[in-house]
Amino acid sequence: xxxxxxxxxxxxxxxxxxxxxxxxxxxxxxxxxxxxxxxxxxxxxxxxxxxxxxxxxxxxxxxxxxxxxxxxxxxxxxxxxxxxxxxxxxxxxxxxxxxxxxxxxxxxxxxxxxxxxxxxxxxxxxxxxxxxxxxxxxxxxxxxxxxxxxxxxxxxxxxxxxxxxxxxxxxxxxxxxxxxxxxxxxxxxxxxxxxxxxxxxxxxxxxxxxxxxxxxxxxxxxxxxxxxxxxxxxxxxxxxxxxxxxxxxxxxxxxxxxxxxxxxxxxxxxxxxxxxxxxxxxxxxxxxxxxxxxxxxxxxxxxxxxxxxxxxxxxxxxxxxxxxxxxx
Amino acid sequence: xxxxxxxxxxxxxxxxxxxxxxxxxxxxxxxxxxxxxxxxxxxxxxxxxxxxxxxxxxxxxxxxxxxxxxxxxxxxxxxxxxxxxxxxxxxxxxxxxxxxxxxxxxxxxxxxxxxxxxxxxxxxxxxxxxxxxxxxxxxxxxxxxxxxxxxxxxxxxxxxxxxxxxxxxxxxxxxxxxxxxxxxxxxxxxxxxxxxxxxxxxxxxxxxxxxxxxxxxxxxxxxxxxxxxxxxxxxxxxxxxxxxxxxxxxxxxxxxxxxxxxxxxxxxxxxxxxxxxxxxxxxxxxxxxxxxxxxxxxxxxxxxxxxxxxxxxxxxxxxxxxxxxx
Numbered sequence: 231x232x233x234x235x236x237x238x239x240x241x242x243x244x245x246x247x248x249x250x251x252x253x254x255x256x257x258x259x260x261x262x263x264x265x266x267x268x269x270x271x272x273x274x275x276x277x278x279x280x281x282x283x284x285x286x287x288x289x290x291x292x293x294x295x296x297x298x299x300x301x302x303x304x305x306x307x308x309x310x311x312x313x314x315x316x317x318x319x320x321x322x323x324x325x326x327x328x329x330x331x332x333x334x335x336x337x338x339x340x341x342x343x344x345x346x347x348x349x350x351x352x353x354x355x356x357x358x359x360x361x362x363x364x365x366x367x368x369x370x371x372x373x374x375x376x377x378x379x380x381x382x383x384x385x386x387x388x389x390x391x392x393x394x395x396x397x398x399x400x401x402x403x404x405x406x407x408x409x410x411x412x413x414x415x416x417x418x419x420x421x422x423x424x425x426x427x428x429x430x431x432x433x434x435x436x437x438x439x440x441x442x443x444x445x446x447x448x449x450x451x452x453x454x455x456x457x458x459x460x461x462x463x464x465x466x467x468x469x470x471x472x473x474x475x476x477x478x479x480x481x482x483x484x485x486x487x488x489x490x491x492x493x494x495x496x497x498x499x500x501x502x503x504x505x506x507x508x509x510x511x512x513x514x515x516x517x518x519x520x521x522x523x524x525x526x527x528x529x530x531x532x533x534x535x536x537x538x539x540x541x542x543x544x545x546x547x548x549x550x551x552x553x554x555x556x557x558x
Numbered sequence: 559x560x561x562x563x564x565x566x567x568x569x570x571x572x573x574x575x576x577x578x579x580x581x582x583x584x585x586x587x588x589x590x591x592x593x594x595x596x597x598x599x600x601x602x603x604x605x606x607x608x609x610x611x612x613x614x615x616x617x618x619x620x621x622x623x624x625x626x627x628x629x630x631x632x633x634x635x636x637x638x639x640x641x642x643x644x645x646x647x648x649x650x651x652x653x654x655x656x657x658x659x660x661x662x663x664x665x666x667x668x669x670x671x672x673x674x675x676x677x678x679x680x681x682x683x684x685x686x687x688x689x690x691x692x693x694x695x696x697x698x699x700x701x702x703x704x705x706x707x708x709x710x711x712x713x714x715x716x717x718x719x720x721x722x723x724x725x726x727x728x729x730x731x732x733x734x735x736x737x738x739x740x741x742x743x744x745x746x747x748x749x750x751x752x753x754x755x756x757x758x759x760x761x762x763x764x765x766x767x768x769x770x771x772x773x774x775x776x777x778x779x780x781x782x783x784x785x786x787x788x789x790x791x792x793x794x795x796x797x798x799x800x801x802x803x804x805x806x807x808x809x810x811x812x813x814x815x816x817x818x819x820x821x822x823x824x825x826x827x828x829x830x831x832x833x834x835x836x837x838x839x840x841x842x843x844x845x846x847x848x849x850x851x852x853x854x855x856x857x858x859x860x861x862x863x864x865x866x867x868x869x870x871x872x873x874x875x876x877x878x879x880x881x882x883x884x
Contacts, residue, residue: 261763261820307804309873314700315773315807391696391852394769394824401773402807411699 287326291333291374295326298379305419314383314416315401321381324403325373331363332370335507336468340375342514345462348378350417351517352454352461353424356443356542357432359469360492363505368424368464371512383416384424385409410453417457425450427535434490436477440470441546446539448531455534456524460517463538465545467513471556472505508556513545579603580640582790585627585671586648587620588613590751591686594783595645596620599790606639608632609648627667636678643682643790644675649723651753653716653843664719665726672730675737682738684789686782687724689745689775689799690717694854700773701857704743704797714845731795740789742782744800745856746849749779749879754846759880764812768821771809772853777802778871778879785867798865799856803873808850814877824851 287295299322304312311317332338346353353372358364369382385408391397406412416423426432427446435444454461475492483491496502518541520534582599586592587607593616596605600620607613607622616622621639625631627648650663675683692702693710708725711718724741731739746755755776758764777800785800812819822830828847834840861867871879 263818266818309804309806309810311773311804311806311810313773313805317807388697394767396769397696397852398769398771406700407697409697409699411701411703415699415701 283323283326291326291329295329295374298373302373302379302381303420304381305421312404313419314404314406314412316381316383316404317402318381320399320402321404325370325381328366328370329374332367332374332510336363336367336510337507338367338371338468338510338512340371340512340514342516343371343375343377345514345516346372346376346380346422347460347462347517350420350457350459351422352417352450352459353382353422353464354450354461354538354542355424355426355464355466356441356546357426357428358435358440358466359505360433360473360475360494361505362426362433363472364466364469364510365424365426367469367510368466368512372422380422382424383421385413410449413453414457417453417459423459427539430489434475434478434492435470436492437470437474441467441550443539443543443546446535448528448535451520451531451535451538452524455520455522458519458521460519461538462517463515463541463545465513465515465542465549466510467546467549467553468508468510468556471508474506506557509553509558511549511553513549515541515545580642581606581621582643582645583608583635583639583641584645584647585609586646587622589647590749591747591779591783591786592647594779595647595786598783598787603642604639606635606641608635627671628662632670633674636674641678641680643684644671644680645684645686645786645790646671647686647786649686649720651716651720653841654838657716660716660719665722668723668726672726676730676734680737682740682790683727683730684740684742684786685723685727686786687727687741687743688720689743689801689854689856690849691721691724691743692854692856693717694772694848694852696852698853698855700853701855702799703857704799704860713848714843716843716845728797738793738795740795741797742785742789742800743797743856744782744785745775745777745802747779747782748776748876750882751779754842755849756880757841758850759811759815759877762817764815764817764819765827766808766812766819766821767827767847767851768823770824770851771807772851773805773855774808774811775801775805775855776811776873776876777869778876780879781869781871781876784870785861785865788865788867792865794864796860796864798861798867799858800861800867801856801858802869802871802876805855806873811877814874815880 304316304318306312353368355364355368365384372380372382381404383404383406386400386405388407390400391407406416413423427450428444429447431444453459473494474496475494477493479491479493483489518538522530581604583606584592584596585608587596588609588611592607596607597617599605600617605620607620608625608627610624610626612624613622623635625635646668650660691708691710692706693712695709708721711721727739727741747753748756748759781802782800828844831840831842831844831847835843
């Protein structure tokens with residue numbers, strides 16, 4: 231856009247108001263006035279929909295959903311939006327749908343929710359299930375079962391910001407672009423940041439390798455040391471069975487520029503597109519504190535990462551042993 | 559009285575009277591920001607303006623020289639007055655002007671100015687750059703620090719001049735430590751100024767891009783002038799991002815204006831804008847659409863802590879300032 235508003239060419243400052251497109255603005259104004267006429271109707275429909283949604287939310291999720299919403303610590307500016315674009319008005323609906331899945335579809339059980347400290351925290355979890363439902367369920371858990379209720383913040387792929395709608399929706403519900411500067415700033419703001427160190431490797435595991443952690447990234451550990459943030463390890467049991475993948479077609483994935491292309495036979499059955507209603511069990515471990523030099527060699531950082539990974543793996547193993555079945 | 563002093567380089571310059579601040583030279587003084595700055599500074603010190611344009615209603619004690627900064631006459635201005643600070647606002651950004659004219663004015667003219675600043679041992683140089691030098695990009699961190707690379711020219715060639723000016727000022731900062739060089743990079747300036755963000759918000763129906771609603775930072779022109787004043791008077795140096803009130807989504811800003819807006823799909827909007835541009839029916843080149851598509855926000859921590867700058871105008875006043883005439 232214009233740079234300083236201070237162009238030195240006299241031509242520019244005198245020409246720009248006149249050269250504004252007369253045809254363009256007239257056409258736009260006409261569409262604008264048509265839109266204005268339709269506006270009262272649209273608003274009535276919207277209000278009706280909003281009212282129905284509200285009653286549906288309280289009936290399904292209980293009265294305390296609204297009460298919890300009031301208690302979430304958010305860092306809103308004078309504008310009612312957080313600096314990253316989180317808008318509680320939007321987050322409410324995203325959380326309500328996630329909470330519905332959490333309570334009624336996957337009937338999640340949560341263990342050790344008391345382990346989550348109230349200040350800034352890095353939540354490190356195993357990633358599973360072909361599509362990131364586990365992220366949504368963890369978001370609902372942090373809101374419904376943890377004291378005080380929190381809006382979870384997670385990092386999303388950079389390319390998602392170039393997609394229409396997605397680039398608007400993600401920031402409004404608290405997702406931010408995955409660059410280290412953003413993570414640092416969120417933690418300084420005292421947020422709960424969810425990280426899946428396995429990334430795409432973890433989510434696209436085939437069924438025979440379920441609940442075996444893949445390689446962890448090191449970035450989260452450097453961040454935790456640098457910002458002195460406690461790490462809470464999380465094991466999510468139940469996600470691996472929601473979609474049963476028997477293999478990955480790498481060639482097609484590469485052609486479609488997707489991280490993986492899983493083969494999921496249940497997609498062929500009508501209704502199989504929905505995830506299987508497995509029972510989710512979520513285990514929060516005790517917070518771990520790390521010290522040292524965040525800029526250290528990979529080998530030193532790896533040892534610390536291994537500690538977290540081993541903790542999550544043993545929590546997973548215990549969780550699988552403890553459950554009586556996949557669906558109940 | 560002023561006295562002649564010999565400088566290490568062997569030339570004579572007029573030194574200001576001890577105990578009194580010398581004059582401040584403002585290039586591009588006839589722009590809306592320049593006029594406003596002159597009206598504030600002339601109460602405390604002598605203000606000398608340099609601009610090609612006329613300054614019709616200038617305060618009486620402001621000296622205005624109607625010269626082109628590329629001409630040698632500029633040197634006479636430096637010779638004639640004891641100058642303690644130079645504020646460079648004279649940057650042309652007229653997307654319709656030829657790129658040769660642009661380049662010669664912005665880069666060659668600025669290089670000339672830097673030469674004189676070094677030659678006459680001016681103590682202070684303030685350059686008004688812009689946060690647009692970082693460029694809107696999908697992979698931008700939410701808040702860009704002063705160290706972020708200047709990638710604004712990647713998709714938008716017209717801004718490369720400004721990046722070059724910014725870079726020239728940066729190298730001057732390192733090469734001439736005796737001059738306190740300040741580079742200000744304000745976010746979108748709103749007000750009576752005729753720049754793209756203000757012109758965009760002045761449209762009777764504001765087009766937006768369907769599905770895109772980036773967070774936007776804006777700043778009132780008055781606050782920008784205040785930041786320049788601070789940079790001139792305080793003894794600071796370096797690059798400062800300057801931001802106004804808390805950031806808002808673009809849709810909320812449009813809502814503050816009470817004007818209808820209409821969402822347009824990106825590819826359609828882009829091709830229409832390109833057509834309109836080639837028919838000379840719009841002042842917005844198509845690459846500027848990226849500003850209402852991706853985020854380009856800055857971290858203004860340095861300006862707040864070192865420069866002591868704080869925006870005084872509320873978000874409502876800032877946005878509604880586009881409709882004011884003054």
